[in-house]
Amino acid sequence: MRTLFLTFLISLLFAAANAFASDVLVIQSLHVKPFDDALRGFRNVCKSDTKTVVIADAAGADMVRLVREERPRLILAIGADALKSVKRIRDIPIVYMMVLNPEKIMGDAKNVSGVDMNIPPSKYLSLMESLRLPKMRVGILYDPAQSGGFVKKIQQTARSRGIEITAREVHNPKEVPEILAGMKGSFNLFWMLPDSTVVTPETFEFLLLFTQQNRTPVVTFAGKYVDTGALVSLDIDGLDLGKQAGEMANRVLDGTRVSDIPCAEARKSVIKINRKVASKLGINLAGLENF
Amino acid sequence: MTPPHILTRLRESFKAKLFSLFTLVIVVISFSFTIFFVRHESNTYLEQLVSEGKLLASLLAYNSRLPVFAENLEELHSAADGITKHDNVVSVAIYASDGEMLTEVNKGGAAGNSALKNAEIKKRIGADPGKMISPSILETRDDISFYSPIISEVINPSTESLYFSDKPKPTEYRTIGLVRVVLEKANLKRRIRDLLLIGALFLGFFLSLGIVGAYNLLKGITNPLNRLMEGVRNVGTGDLSQRVPIETADEIGEVALAFNTMAETLERREAEKAQLEEQLRLAQKMEAKEEWERTFDTVTDLVAIIDRDQRIVQINEAIADRFHITKEEAVGKNCFFVFHGKESAIAECPYLQQLEDGREHEAEFYESKLDSHFWTTVTPLRKSDGALMGCVHVSRDITEWKRAEDEKKAIQAKLIQTNKMTSLGLMVSGMAHEVNNPNNSIKFTAHVIAKVWHDLLPVLDQYFREEGDFVIGGQNYSQMRESFPQLLSGITESSRRIEGIIKNLREFVQKGKADMSMQVDINRIVSISASILSNQIKMHTDHFKLDLIETAPNVRGNSQQLEQVVINLIMNALQALPDRDKSVRVETLFDESAGEAVIKVSDNGTGMPVEAKNRLFEPFFSTKLENGGTGLGLAISNVIVKDHRGVLEFDSEPGMGTTAIIKLPVE
Numbered sequence: 001m002r003t004l005f006l007t008f009l010i011s012l013l014f015a016a017a018n019a020f021a022s023d024v025l026v027i028q029s030l031h032v033k034p035f036d037d038a039l040r041g042f043r044n045v046c047k048s049d050t051k052t053v054v055i056a057d058a059a060g061a062d063m064v065r066l067v068r069e070e071r072p073r074l075i076l077a078i079g080a081d082a083l084k085s086v087k088r089i090r091d092i093p094i095v096y097m098m099v100l101n102p103e104k105i106m107g108d109a110k111n112v113s114g115v116d117m118n119i120p121p122s123k124y125l126s127l128m129e130s131l132r133l134p135k136m137r138v139g140i141l142y143d144p145a146q147s148g149g150f151v152k153k154i155q156q157t158a159r160s161r162g163i164e165i166t167a168r169e170v171h172n173p174k175e176v177p178e179i180l181a182g183m184k185g186s187f188n189l190f191w192m193l194p195d196s197t198v199v200t201p202e203t204f205e206f207l208l209l210f211t212q213q214n215r216t217p218v219v220t221f222a223g224k225y226v227d228t229g230a231l232v233s234l235d236i237d238g239l240d241l242g243k244q245a246g247e248m249a250n251r252v253l254d255g256t257r258v259s260d261i262p263c264a265e266a267r268k269s270v271i272k273i274n275r276k277v278a279s280k281l282g283i284n285l286a287g288l289e290n291f
Numbered sequence: 292m293t294p295p296h297i298l299t300r301l302r303e304s305f306k307a308k309l310f311s312l313f314t315l316v317i318v319v320i321s322f323s324f325t326i327f328f329v330r331h332e333s334n335t336y337l338e339q340l341v342s343e344g345k346l347l348a349s350l351l352a353y354n355s356r357l358p359v360f361a362e363n364l365e366e367l368h369s370a371a372d373g374i375t376k377h378d379n380v381v382s383v384a385i386y387a388s389d390g391e392m393l394t395e396v397n398k399g400g401a402a403g404n405s406a407l408k409n410a411e412i413k414k415r416i417g418a419d420p421g422k423m424i425s426p427s428i429l430e431t432r433d434d435i436s437f438y439s440p441i442i443s444e445v446i447n448p449s450t451e452s453l454y455f456s457d458k459p460k461p462t463e464y465r466t467i468g469l470v471r472v473v474l475e476k477a478n479l480k481r482r483i484r485d486l487l488l489i490g491a492l493f494l495g496f497f498l499s500l501g502i503v504g505a506y507n508l509l510k511g512i513t514n515p516l517n518r519l520m521e522g523v524r525n526v527g528t529g530d531l532s533q534r535v536p537i538e539t540a541d542e543i544g545e546v547a548l549a550f551n552t553m554a555e556t557l558e559r560r561e562a563e564k565a566q567l568e569e570q571l572r573l574a575q576k577m578e579a580k581e582e583w584e585r586t587f588d589t590v591t592d593l594v595a596i597i598d599r600d601q602r603i604v605q606i607n608e609a610i611a612d613r614f615h616i617t618k619e620e621a622v623g624k625n626c627f628f629v630f631h632g633k634e635s636a637i638a639e640c641p642y643l644q645q646l647e648d649g650r651e652h653e654a655e656f657y658e659s660k661l662d663s664h665f666w667t668t669v670t671p672l673r674k675s676d677g678a679l680m681g682c683v684h685v686s687r688d689i690t691e692w693k694r695a696e697d698e699k700k701a702i703q704a705k706l707i708q709t710n711k712m713t714s715l716g717l718m719v720s721g722m723a724h725e726v727n728n729p730n731n732s733i734k735f736t737a738h739v740i741a742k743v744w745h746d747l748l749p750v751l752d753q754y755f756r757e758e759g760d761f762v763i764g765g766q767n768y769s770q771m772r773e774s775f776p777q778l779l780s781g782i783t784e785s786s787r788r789i790e791g792i793i794k795n796l797r798e799f800v801q802k803g804k805a806d807m808s809m810q811v812d813i814n815r816i817v818s819i820s821a822s823i824l825s826n827q828i829k830m831h832t833d834h835f836k837l838d839l840i841e842t843a844p845n846v847r848g849n850s851q852q853l854e855q856v857v858i859n860l861i862m863n864a865l866q867a868l869p870d871r872d873k874s875v876r877v878e879t880l881f882d883e884s885a886g887e888a889v890i891k892v893s894d895n896g897t898g899m900p901v902e903a904k905n906r907l908f909e910p911f912f913s914t915k916l917e918n919g920g921t922g923l924g925l926a927i928s929n930v931i932v933k934d935h936r937g938v939l940e941f942d943s944e945p946g947m948g949t950t951a952i953i954k955l956p957v958e
Contacts, residue, residue: 032455117454177361194453202360202443222454235454 023048023253025072027063027086029079029098030056034238038078038097041242046249048074055081064088074252076245077114080105093258097245098238100194101146102263110259113252115244117194119221119234119269121154125161127234127271128189128219130287139187139216140167141176143197150193170195176203180210192220192230204228217281223272231283233272240268306513310506317501325490333483340379340435341428344474347374348426348439352470355385359441359468364393371396374472381434382473385441386412388466415440415469434475441468515543519550526550531558593665593686596672597626599646601636604681613661626684632660641669642682649679655689663690708910715910719796727793734786741779748772796923807934811850813879813888813955814843820857821877824865831865834874843879844888846955848935853955856928856939860892860951863924866915867896867949887937887954895948904943 024046028035031054043050053066063085067075077083077096083105086094096102096114106112128136138158142151151167158165166186168179176198190211192199199207208229211218217231226233244267252258271288278285301307351374358366371383375396384395390412415427415438426439443465515538522535531554535547587594588608596604606621606629614621614629621629627636636643641652649671656665665686672681755761755768763771821828821837828835846853857877864875873895880889899907899914906912908929913922925939932939936956943949 034454174361177357177363196453199453200443202357206357206361224455 022051022070023073024050024076024249025067025070025074026050026052026076026078027082028052028054029081030054034236035078035098037238038242038245039076041239041244042076042097042246042249043242044239045243045246046253048249048253050076055085067092074249076249083112083114093252095245095249095252095258097241101149103149113248113258113261113263115241115248116263116265117236117241118150118265119236120265121150121157122161123269124154124191124219124234125157125163127232127288128163128191129161131189131217131232131283131285132287133189133217133283136189137164137166137187139183139190140165140193141170141179141183141195141198142167142193143171143195144169145171146197147193147195154191170198173197173200173203176200177206177210180207184210184214188216190216190218192218192225194221215281217277217283223270226272226274229274229277231274231277231281232288233270235270235272236266237268237270241266305516306509309509309513313505313509314502317498317505321494321498321501325494328493329483329486329490332486333479336479336482340474340476340479341437343377343379344428344435344437344472345426345439347377347380347474348437348470348472350374351383351385351472352426352439352441352468355441355468355470356443359385359387359393360443362387362393368394368396379474379478380472381475382471384471386469386471388468393468412469433477434473437470437472437474439470439472440466441470443467511539512543515539515547519543519547522547522550522554526554526557531561593684593688595621595626595684596681597642597684598681599679601626601642603629630686631658641667642684645669645671645682646679656686663688664693665689711910723793723797726789730786730789730793733782734790737779737782737786741776741783744775744779807847807849809848809850810845810958811848811853812843812845813853813890814839816850816853816857817877817879817890820854820861823854824858824861827862827865828875831868831871832873832875833871836874836876838876838878840879840881844881844957846888846935846937847958848955849931852931853935856931856953857890857892859924859928860953863951864892864894864896864949867894867898869897873948881957882954885954886957888957890953890955891950892952893948893950898945898947898949899941899943900945904941907941908939 026039026042028039039052051070051072053061053063055061055063067086067089072092075086075089075092075094077086077094078098080099080101083094083096083099083102087105087109090109090111092111094106094109094112094114096106096112098117099105099114100117102112102114102116128138140151140154142148144151155165155167166183168183170176170179190207192204192207204225208218210216212229218225218229220226220230220233221235223233223235244264248261248264251261273285273288275285351370354370355367357363358370367385371385371394374380374383375398380398382395382397385393387393426437429436429438518538519535522533525533533554534551537544537547537551587605590607591609593610593613594607595610596606598604603621603624603626606616606618608618610616610629611618611621616629626642627633627640631637639654639656641654644650644652651668651670653666653668656667657663658665666689667684667686670683670685671679672683674680751763751768751772755772760767760769762768764775766774817837817839821835861875861877868875876891876893878891878893880891881887882889903912903914907925909922910926911922912926913924929939932953932955938952938954940952940954941949942952
């Protein structure tokens with residue numbers, strides 16, 4: 001009933017706004033700071049009219065219908081849920097951001113482009129190298145269903161740089177402790193990937209305990225893990241990501257076919273270091289200064 | 292003192308009451324405190340046990356998350372074993388989310404009360420994880436079981452959320468297992484036993500301490516109180532000079548101070564009261580005295596209080612008025628001096644008699660100083676022991692009463708007189724008739740004899756000349772010839788006198804019949820009377836004098852009757868003269884101011900004694916009965932003068948003569 005009412009309300013809203021249809025319809029998964037930062041960055045760059053719908057706020061609303069009624073020139077999807085809600089739209093160009101694995105959602109759709117959340121493996125590897133660990137061996141746990149592609153990229157990049165990577169597949173979070181215990185001694189740096197099979201509250205805790213017991217630094221993808229015991233994170237910059245997507249949108253709005261614009265990786269990253277952990281592990285951060 | 296008495300005394304003793312109260316309070320407080328202490332301590336211990344159990348269960352649950360998550364039984368056993376090492380823990384068990392027991396460790400090999408059914412475990416696992424976050428407790432008599440769920444966060448389907456630091460919501464938890472920690476209560480029981488023992492020891496100690504302290508404290512309180520009571524009791528019995536020592540500066544000290552102040556005030560008040568009462572008594576006395584004096588002065592009788600020495604102690608206003616003396620002047624003076632003007636007590640003083648016999652006495656006085664008669668009563672005045680201290684001297688002026696009494700007596704006498712007169716009148720009327728006839732006969736016979744004598748005389752003369760002298764009737768004719776006419780004249784005169792007396796008697800009896808309407812000249816009356824009595828006057832005196840006013844006023848009346856009066860008076864005056872050298876003087880006067888014509892008949896004869904003077908007008912009273920007085924003259928004269936509305940008065944002193952005065956109203 002509530003859903004029906006909201007749908008009706010939104011329909012009414014957009015029916016009324018039809019005459020002044022916006023250029024960009026922003027569909028945001030939920031209100032979180034990185035998403036808001038990204039949208040702010042987008043707006044900094046793309047000055048077209050925007051209309052924002054947050055899915056978490058308009059729970060159950062039919063976004064496809066909304067888009068049909070709104071008829072924007074461009075859809076900006078922020079977050080995986082947002083992108084999923086418009087994956088059936090093929091006639092309006094979609095620019096996404098803050099989505100980890102967009103290809104899994106959109107498949108080979110031509111009207112989609114955007115900025116990936118993943119930071120290129122080379123950046124990570126450069127960061128790891130700057131830690132100057134003697135005989136650096138990198139351990140990775142991953143769910144092939146989630147991060148298989150990214151791990152391949154890592155392995156390729158590492159191979160080219162001569163860095164030893166020990167990657168083990170995990171299909172269930174419960175396997176993590178056992179597999180990790182089995183990997184003991186095969187790596188001296190753990191690379192934590194944004195893989196929800198590997199990273200659960202329990203596994204993260206276990207992981208941290210394990211790495212601490214083995215005096216193994218953890219390189220992770222989000223600052224929040226640095227706060228709780230990881231050594232360093234290489235995080236995306238939401239604002240810049242938004243700007244990157246904004247530039248992409250501008251090109252689309254200026255007439256460039258979206259299919260001609262390739263998906264891009266985040267061009268800027270933010271490093272966060274836990275110096276206490278570093279001093280405990282006896283890691284020299286001098287190399288990191290120049291990174 | 293027998294035990295019941297001691298008990299009664301104790302029951303009534305303030306100290307005992309206070310002591311009982313204190314002891315009761317101490318006992319109650321001690322018991323309450325002990326109970327509170329034991330309860331509090333055991334509760335605290337229980338709480339500690341519970342928190343320890345909760346903590347252990349939570350800790351174990353938390354630590355078991357990964358092993359349960361990873362189903363690492365070895366790790367779980369090690370964790371459970373670690374918990375079992377804690378003192379009170381007797382049993383630890385960890386269950387999987389399907390209720391399967393993953394591990395169990397029992398201290399000392401005891402199975403513990405761990406037989407919680409699978410269903411129960413499942414129920415607890417199946418409960419809302421949100422509500423299960425804190426451990427649930429199952430308490431039995433011997434132990435407490437703590438169940439803590441092993442909570443895991445729900446894996447977020449959104450991979451992006453791995454990036455976000457926002458915390459997941461509680462609904463995103465799930466229970467993956469259950470931890471059970473059983474803690475035994477043996478220590479708690481032991482602890483409670485110890486606590487009770489300590490409590491009892493403390494109770495006994497504080498109770499003794501409290502009771503001893505309370506006793507000393509009460510002694511300190513009640514001793515000054517007792518002394519205060521003693522003081523109050525003494526004041527109560529009237530000893531207002533009682534003071535209580537102020538020993539403390541507390542309320543009792545203040546009470547003692549207040550009591551002392553009160554006692555002082557009371558003492559002062561008492562003194563003031565006594566003074567006031569004295570003043571009041573004096574005032575009352577004064578008032579009573581004044582009232583008494585007012586009463587004393589109100590009495591119209593002459594009242595005096597006289598002491599044994601006949602000195603005046605007090606007189607009332609009546610005495611002061613009558614004797615023209617102030618009260619103050621009278622005090623201390625002798626009564627006989629003040630009342631009678633004498634230097635010593637008068638002989639008839641009733642107080643002298645009272646001083647002799649101590650009884651009340653009465654006497655009648657005539658006090659010439661006041662020209663009044665008094666009836667005096669002297670009543671003895673005695674002290675409370677009966678000794679005579681003086682008298683109350685009350686004199687009543689009975690002058691008026693006496694006058695009235697005299698008048699009454701006069702009226703009575705007059706009545707008697709009138710009766711007498713009436714009888715006399717009747718007798719006189721009869722007698723006059725009886726006397727008159729023979730008298731007429733005598734008179735007629737004398738007249739006839741005179742005629743006979745007259746006719747005989749030439750014959751007898753003839754014979755004398757012829758024959759010489761001869762004896763007739765025992766006398767010589769020559770003598771007889773001379774004396775016979777006189778004899779005859781004597782008969783005639785006596786007869787005439789009888790006739791006169793009869794006539795007078797008749798007039799006296801039948802007075803009022805006379806004509807009273809004549810205009811009478813008093814000078815003429817006096818002249819006629821004198822001429823009628825010329826013979827008698829010649830016979831009695833050589834000094835008879837008429838002293839008439841020139842023009843005498845007329846009075847209305849009967850001239851004959853008035854003549855009779857004047858004749859009577861002149862006759863009396865003449866008869867009072869002892870010899871011829873004494874004089875009689877008749878004068879007429881006119882007292883214009885009184886409107887009275889006055890006839891005065893004065894002599895310097897023998898005068899009258901008082902006795903005679905008082906009875907002058909009494910009929911048949913006469914000093915001259917032997918000389919032929921009838922005793923009717925003045926009685927008749929008085930009646931006649933009164934008939935003429937006049938007054939007949941006498942002024943007489945024995946040896947000095949008498950003056951009779953007739954006062955007649957002038958027309």
